[in-house]
Amino acid sequence: MTDLHTPLPVARRESTARALLRLSRPQQWHKALMVFAAPAAAGALESPTDVLEAAIAAIGFMFLAIAIYAFNDIRDAPDDRRHPRKQERPVASGAISPTLAAAYGVTAALVGIAIVSTLGTATFGLAIAYLTAQLLYVLGLKHVAVVDLILVALGFVLRAAAGATATGLPISHWFLLVSLFGAMFLVTGKRKAERTKIGNAASRPVLAAYPMSWLDQVLTISLLGTALSYGMWAFQYLGHDVYRELLAVSFLPFFTGLLRYALLVSTGRGEEPEHEIFRDRVLLVAGITWAAMLGIGLYCA
Template sequence: MTAQPPVLPAPELEPVPTAAAATRAIGWPRAVLRTSRPRQWPKNLLVFAAPVAAADRGRIVGMDYALLAFVVFTLASCAVYFVNDVVDAERDRRHPAKRTRPVAAGDLTERHALLLAVACMVLAEAGAVAISSAGLAACVTGYLALSFLYSSTLKHLPVLELTMVASGFVLRALGGAAAAKVEPSGWFVLVCSLGALLVAISKRYTELSGLGAAAVSHRPCLGRYTLGGLRTAQRTISVAMIAACLGWAVLNGSPWGVGCHLLTVLPLAAALLRFDWLTGRAALSRVEDLITRDRVMLLCELVWLLLFTAGTA
């Protein structure tokens, strides 16, 4: 019999990249970007509020440092979003809109999200140290600490959780003041605090009205609120905010700019009325979008800015 040649094993071939693998390679950066919430970054523009409010006859000081403060708070807020999405992953999967978030959907692993959070925190603190601003560093550290405490525990405590959400906005404004070396007035802090609380209450109103009976399973503290109570609180704070702006214009404004500053109350009142109407018809809408994407709101904000700028020119 003729001997059969030995059968050699087939050579192992390098795996050919598939379309799915290519999609995953592109999908990870996209998931990271989505989790960092670019649409929320405009919140950090509050760091410019104090330098603009303290402008003296058109001269604004410290804007370059305020710009760095914007970057610092953007990084810090990204860290908070990464951690929040890990903590809320299970609850988000039961939410009609939030279930598509990358961590909840499995597009970004929890481990990667936490590592990115640490990196953002380190960079944020390094940015505050870079300009030798102890005030900015304190505000960023306070913002991170309160945000993580809120995510872990305090978000389940009604009313207190509203003040925690509002404090994040106020710390941004104070951080910008510290970076620009501007001394914020008491009226400035009051107006910022009322505006921040108004946004926080409006967020809960839209969640409660949009989710209905499912609201408690998504956010347990919503079971302690009523639509009527939130609506009353929103309108009461709107009135208080107008009164605070009047006090700011009369008692804290430049003598030559009191007239223009008093006129800023008109577009502010119009914006608050529009905001009240928008939140009344919104369902699961991002409150920040109501402020930054509605054309009437944007017009009111522009008129307010022009009048305020004229009062400092």
């Protein structure tokens, strides 16, 4: 018989507010910055109006992502309890109930849709497409090999496209391809890193469907697609203003970063792509150099 005075687990003593904050995964909110990619690539960040509209879109997509995280944690709770790290998630650990998590997710989705609806029909449509695709992912397509990769990558592309529609800026086809192949590159690297870690198979059964050789092939294709698409976008500025030519030169640090990241993935890293750039000095220097060249080329011309 359990003693009535036995202290509850730490997770169950956690405040509801803190548990809901963890459910929202604030460490992932930076992904909403993808909305700023199109305005940035168009040299439009000098316009306060464009920045404001992109910021509103980013906030809207952030709320939609929070809704997806809540629904995902409800769906995955049984599997998460068998994972050494994911068992600490709020729903899996019992810090909050599935009912509360569902109500929180629905509220976040409605808030996100309401915010994005102020930015026009096109952006609203992209938001609905994003929410639908990610819900399908959570409800079962995450367990379908290949489809899970495409849906995660699609989420990045839809956010990038929303940045263009929200600000009314034209969007380059090369830009969309860079977004798609770049997202596939990161997602595939993440799956490969997860494939090598003990304990991930229990919470992500689809990993068993991916042979390492196949993941390597997709990683290579995605790397080449990202590099070629970025090169086609950047090299169109050759022969223009001297500052614009820096955009073409920026291909070198960009390609260096891709190759370096591929090397890190081959050693078992890449499960947390957003952290790798700060952990590896070469990748960090390549990223800073690329960003500096891009900024000067776009905003000093």
